[in-house]
Amino acid sequence: MSNIIGIDIGATGALALLSPAGDLLEVEDMPILRDGPAGRPNLNAPLLSAIISKWEAERVIVEYVGARPGEGAVGAFSFGRCRGVVEGVCAAHGLPVAFLTPPAWKRAVGIAPGKDGAKDAARSEAIRRWPQKADLFARVKDDGRAEAALIAVHRIGRRIAGGPWRVSRVALLMLLDGDAAALRAYKCGDRASDRVAQYFLRAGLKTPQNPQSPQGQSGA
Structure with missing residues (x-):
């Protein structure tokens, strides 16, 4: 990235x-x-x-x-x-x-x-x-x-409840790829479709479809 x-x-x-x-x-x-x-x-x-x-x-x-x-x-x-x-x-x-x-x-x-x-x-x-x-x-x-x-x-x-800003690695990957459809789905709560799940894998994060995938730092 x-x-x-x-x-x-x-x-x-x-x-x-x-x-x-x-x-x-x-x-x-x-x-x-x-x-x-x-x-x-x-x-x-x-x-x-x-x-x-x-x-x-x-x-x-x-x-x-x-x-x-x-x-x-x-x-x-x-x-x-x-x-x-x-x-x-x-x-x-x-x-x-x-x-x-x-x-x-x-x-x-x-x-x-x-x-x-x-x-x-x-x-x-x-x-x-x-x-x-x-x-x-x-x-x-x-x-x-x-x-x-x-x-x-x-x-x-x-930013939640006025707290510090946090950056989503998954959303960032989608943004850098120009994958607007995946980003829209992700922001609507999709975590399991193939289109979204591939970004979790690339970021080293668990997904509902891949519970054994490595879990990186918080940022999904």
Whole structure:
């Protein structure tokens, strides 16, 4: 298993690198140059490529952005171009990309829907999740870093009753394989079908069908 990159798209966005265990390894602000018309910010493809190449991840999870009500043509074009650059750079590196809507990842990490207080809530959650890296989220403008990190972790982790986050090795394997059907079945409680059981075996965990298989550390 290898690392995962989370990307919060936009001029104030960022990239975050997480280990398979959910540890925050690296954070980079989006490589933006104000070289567009009238000095507008543009995502620089070579700089983005250099970051992704250096990190040697296996999969990328990106926040899905689309046209928003009341948004002007210039803003919509800028977001569209940013998404295109991200997809193109990832494709050039042979990295599969999954897109997640803001409500999906925010709901999964416990951030209330809507815009009011959402940016500070993301920073607060990131600091709680990675207190040893709190300085990375100290500034108001560091919300993009926090969101990128939470986007990467939300599909492989869970938190019960406000306790610490735990990462499922089974779900992580499914995510890295791009096996959405197996992941959906697993999240719905399936532990016995062949499609799901194979991931338990790969992770060295017991399954109902294979009670004699080796049991690794907790993480199913």
